[in-house]
Structures are given as structure tokens and as C-alpha cells.
Amino acid sequence: MTHDLQRDATIAHTADLGTDSLADLAVALERALARAGRHGAVTALRRLSGGANMESWLFTCGTDPLVLRRAPSAQWLAGRALDMAGEARVIRHAVAGGVPAPEVVLELVPEDGLGIGFVMVALAGSADPELALSSPPSLAAEIAGAMARIHALDPAGADHLPVLETAAGVAQLAAQFDAAGGDRPIIALGLAWLRAHVPPPVPHRCVVHGDLRIGNVMVADGRLTGVLDWELAHLGDGHEDLAYGCMTVWRFGRLDKQGLGLTDVATLANAYTAAGGEPFDAARFRFWLVYRTVWWALGCLEMGRAWRSGADRSLERVVVSRRAAEQELDLLLLLESDAPQAERLRALPAAQPPPVPADGEAQAGEILTAIAEWLATTVKPRLDGRERWELAVARNALGIVQRDIAARPSPCDRPLADAILAVTTGLATPGLLADLRRRALTTLAADMPKYPALALARAQWEHA
The missing domain is CATH 1.20.58 (Methane Monooxygenase Hydroxylase; Chain G, domain 1)
Known part of the structure; x- marks a missing residue:
């Protein structure tokens, strides 16, 4: 994938805007929007705080609220399976198929001098997780309905999307792990489990959003107004979307409500099926829950590499890189039930x-x-x-x-990770689970001590 260097330079120039450059950005937006038949002064321009990967700028053109969505750099996009033009295309396909999503009104070109991205209509409401999680449980059914409509989209109209086959996906995760050093034993445990539990391919691939969770949905007055952030869309297994939003990290402290932080999984799955989604398969759901937990752990590690390479030198990038410890803890909570009872009851090594x-x-x-x-x-x-x-x-x-x-002791241990991947060491190995539990608690206490699941894990593991 190649991109115009001028666009990359423009993004670097506007990444940390002052008053003068905000005015320049507004003028450039006015020129670009005129090309799409939208005329008027750009006002109230401000960058939104959310978005771990892409920039979002809210503004008004005339009286219309709009959002500029763009990449932090061309280097950041390099190697991604879906570019921003592809993201805009799948959003248009979703809107045409009845999915609540923002209308794309303009795709940027190099002559705009605005970087790589597109402009879309701002939806009513907010993506604030606290607002969504304080909504009635009926919001879960609305999100499940939107998910079912996404999965019902005609794949032929989204043939530009990458395809995720389960076995190939696990192999890609293993390659990412090796590139990141291959030395985190808990991630190795997750990879070994995935290799042993790859489900059969789905008979029919569907459009998968890939990032459908609280924080990526717009909510107004307790009702869903739209689904955001389609950069990870692909063709694959719809159960991946079901599982992803149920990850602990995306429930923002609602540990007792695994269904998106709003309800239980059974209720969410029933709402999804009632809206036209496929029947719920508990084994496939668990596979994707583990898969996406490993995926996000590796994604966090990749944030550090991206900062180090210069692809994105934002402060947020280096901080997110230390959130891998959250996913390591969640992996142990997901997988420990497979260990023999004697290992689950074994006391933890003493903390230093x-x-x-x-x-x-x-x-x-x-x-x-x-x-x-x-x-x-x-x-x-x-x-x-x-x-x-x-x-x-x-x-x-x-x-x-x-x-x-x-x-904070180092969470890295390449020999142990290699032994776990080679299946010469596993959850049945005496003392391994207790050792990994202590490592997870110690690392997370240093990296993200306010992570809600940390207190839960301590209560379960240190007083077993």
C-alpha cells in the first residue's frame, strides 16, 4: 500500500495544532467540502479525545455537524489490511443495508492537504462508555440487532474486505508474538490454547465489524444511534463480533455483566438470534473470546513498536503499550478452568x-x-x-x-514461553498456573493498577 508523502507531511504538521493551524485546517476543510457540494464556514473545530488508532475532529459546516476521521500517518497505515478508502466503502455499504452508521460525505484526496481519511455526518448522542453503560438493558438488544444486520450484509458488496480464516488467523498471531520477542509466557499459553481449539471454518463468511463494543457505538437517551470505527471490518465468523464486545476490557468495570457490560451473554445471544443472527455456539464464542484477548495483548505490544519506529510518537501510544498486562490477566481468568483442580487451588508464590x-x-x-x-x-x-x-x-x-x-519485575521469560508453545509445559504442569498468576498480578499492579479485574483476580487467587 502506497500513500502520497505530502499527505503524511500534512498529518505530521497538524498532529499538535495551535490556534493558527486550527484556522488553516478549517480553511482546508471548507475547500474540500465545497468539492462535495457542501458550502459554509467551518466552525467549532475540535479534536475528540477517543480513538486509540485514528484521529477524529468534530466541527460544523454551516449548520451541519460533521466529523473528520483520519490516520495519524501514512506509516501507521502501512501494512494494514484495510485502508481508509476501504473503510469508507464498507460504511457506505452498511448504511445502504440498513445498519445505523454515519453517512460518508467526502473522501480526502492529496490536493485537499488534509491527510488520509474522510468526512462523515456526526451522529446524535455520545460514544462515552459511561453514558452507554448507564443506559437501559434494552440497549444491548439494539446493539445485537445492529450486529445481526451487519452480518446479514451482502458479502459481494464488500468483496474488498480482507478475509479472516481461523487457522490462518492463529498463525498470524503466532508470527506477531514472535516478532514482539516471543517472551511473554501468558500470551504463549493463549496461543497454545488457540492452536488446540481451532473451530471448523464457517459455511458462509459474513461481514464482521471487528471492533463492535461499548465505546464504538453512539448512544442518545439510552438508544443506539449508530456504529462507529469500521477500520477492522473483514469477512469471517460473526461469533467474533459477539465475543469481542464481551471482553473484560470493553466492559469498563462491569464485571458482573459479560454481555457488553449491559446484560448476560445468554440474553445478548438470544437478542442477536431473534434479530436474524445465527444460533449461538458456546465453543465458538469462547474461541473468539480467547483469540481477541490474545490479539489485543499483541496489539498493545505493537503500540510500543509503533512509537519506537516513529510511526506514531504520541504519548497515548506508549501508555497503551503497557496495557498488555490487562489482557494477560484476562487470559488466565479465561483459561484457568482448564487446569486440574489441584493447580487451581495451589497457593501463589510469595510476592516480593x-x-x-x-x-x-x-x-x-x-x-x-x-x-x-x-x-x-x-x-x-x-x-x-x-x-x-x-x-x-x-x-x-x-x-x-x-x-x-x-x-516491577520483567514479565518476559523466553524459555518458559517456548516450552508452553511446544506443549512440553502447560496448565497441568505443577506450579505453572500459580507462577503465572503471581506474574500477572505483579505486572498489572505496576502497569494498570486500576484495571477492574485486578481486584477480582486478587480476591480469587491470593485467598484460594
Whole structure:
């Protein structure tokens, strides 16, 4: 996939916009939208805080609320199976098929000087997870209905989408793991499980959204108004969408409601089937739950590589790279039921006590605390919008480094990972599960101590 270097340079120029460049961006948008027959001044331009991969800019053209969606760089897009033109095409196909999704009104070209992306109509409501999760349980049925309509789309109209075959997908995950160092034993355990549980191919591939979850749906007054973020769309098994939104990480603390954080899985599956989706298959659901957990763990590790390579030097990228530990914990919670009872009941190895700070000069962790406190008391009151959100990311990053200095042992162990992948070591191996549990707790406590499942795992494992 090739892209015009001018577009990449434009994105780099506008990645951290000041007042003058915001005005330039508005003028460029006005020119581009005129090409699509939309005339009027661009006002109220602001970058939205969400989106781990793509930029989203909300603005008004005349009286119409619109959203610019674009990539952080051409390098970031390189190697992706679906480019942004393909994403715009599948959104149009979805809208034509009755799926609630935003209307694409303009695809950017190099002459626009705006980067790589497209402009779409802004949907009513908000994608804020807290708003969605405070909605009535009926929202789950609406999302299930939208999912069923996506899976009912004519695949012939989406023949540009990549195809995900299960066995090939597992092989690709293994290749990603090796490229990332191949040294995280818990991810290796997930890969070994996937290799042993690949389901048969589906008789008919359907359009799969690939990122259908709370946070990627627009909600207004407790009702679904649209499905966002189609960059991971592909052809494959619809159960992948069912499972993905049920991952712990996408339930934002609703640990008791596995069905999207809104209901239980049985109710969600029944709503999906009632809306025209296929019958629920528990084994396929579990496969995709494990698959996408491994996938996101590797995706987090890839964020660090992307930052290091220069593809995206945003602060958010390096912080997200440390969220792999969340998925490692979730993998153990998903897979531990396969271990013998004696291993599930085995006591954990003792945790290493943190070092006691010396008196006198400030330690490195204390200096980081001082910086975080200064940011909170002096800088935060002066910021709003995207900058205030980025400040929260920065303070989170300082906390990660502080805890890393204090107590985080390396989660990497290549010999153990190799043994797990070779199936010479597994959940039946005496002491392995207890060792991996302790590793997961220690790493996550340093990386993301507020992750909701951490407290649950501690209660289950440390007091077994």
C-alpha cells in the first residue's frame, strides 16, 4: 500500500495544532467540502479525545455537524489490511443495508492537504462508555440487532474486505508474538490454547465489524444511534463480533455483566438470534473470546513498536503499550478452568516486598510524584478538551514509570514461553498456573493498577 508523502507531511504538521493551524485546517476543510457540494464556514473545530488508532475532529459546516476521521500517518497505515478508502466503502455499504452508521460525505484526496481519511455526518448522542453503560438493558438488544444486520450484509458488496480464516488467523498471531520477542509466557499459553481449539471454518463468511463494543457505538437517551470505527471490518465468523464486545476490557468495570457490560451473554445471544443472527455456539464464542484477548495483548505490544519506529510518537501510544498486562490477566481468568483442580487451588508464590525508600535526597519515584502533583495542581486548571485528556494520559504514564522503578519485575521469560508453545509445559504442569498468576498480578499492579479485574483476580487467587 502506497500513500502520497505530502499527505503524511500534512498529518505530521497538524498532529499538535495551535490556534493558527486550527484556522488553516478549517480553511482546508471548507475547500474540500465545497468539492462535495457542501458550502459554509467551518466552525467549532475540535479534536475528540477517543480513538486509540485514528484521529477524529468534530466541527460544523454551516449548520451541519460533521466529523473528520483520519490516520495519524501514512506509516501507521502501512501494512494494514484495510485502508481508509476501504473503510469508507464498507460504511457506505452498511448504511445502504440498513445498519445505523454515519453517512460518508467526502473522501480526502492529496490536493485537499488534509491527510488520509474522510468526512462523515456526526451522529446524535455520545460514544462515552459511561453514558452507554448507564443506559437501559434494552440497549444491548439494539446493539445485537445492529450486529445481526451487519452480518446479514451482502458479502459481494464488500468483496474488498480482507478475509479472516481461523487457522490462518492463529498463525498470524503466532508470527506477531514472535516478532514482539516471543517472551511473554501468558500470551504463549493463549496461543497454545488457540492452536488446540481451532473451530471448523464457517459455511458462509459474513461481514464482521471487528471492533463492535461499548465505546464504538453512539448512544442518545439510552438508544443506539449508530456504529462507529469500521477500520477492522473483514469477512469471517460473526461469533467474533459477539465475543469481542464481551471482553473484560470493553466492559469498563462491569464485571458482573459479560454481555457488553449491559446484560448476560445468554440474553445478548438470544437478542442477536431473534434479530436474524445465527444460533449461538458456546465453543465458538469462547474461541473468539480467547483469540481477541490474545490479539489485543499483541496489539498493545505493537503500540510500543509503533512509537519506537516513529510511526506514531504520541504519548497515548506508549501508555497503551503497557496495557498488555490487562489482557494477560484476562487470559488466565479465561483459561484457568482448564487446569486440574489441584493447580487451581495451589497457593501463589510469595510476592516480593517493594524496596524501602531511603531518607535524605529524593528518589526517582518521588521526583515523578512531584511532577504529577505539579501537573495536577498547576497545569490541569489551565487546560480543557483534548489537552486536559492528554494531561491525564501523561500523569498515567508517570505513574507507570514510578511503579516500574519501585517494584516491577520483567514479565518476559523466553524459555518458559517456548516450552508452553511446544506443549512440553502447560496448565497441568505443577506450579505453572500459580507462577503465572503471581506474574500477572505483579505486572498489572505496576502497569494498570486500576484495571477492574485486578481486584477480582486478587480476591480469587491470593485467598484460594
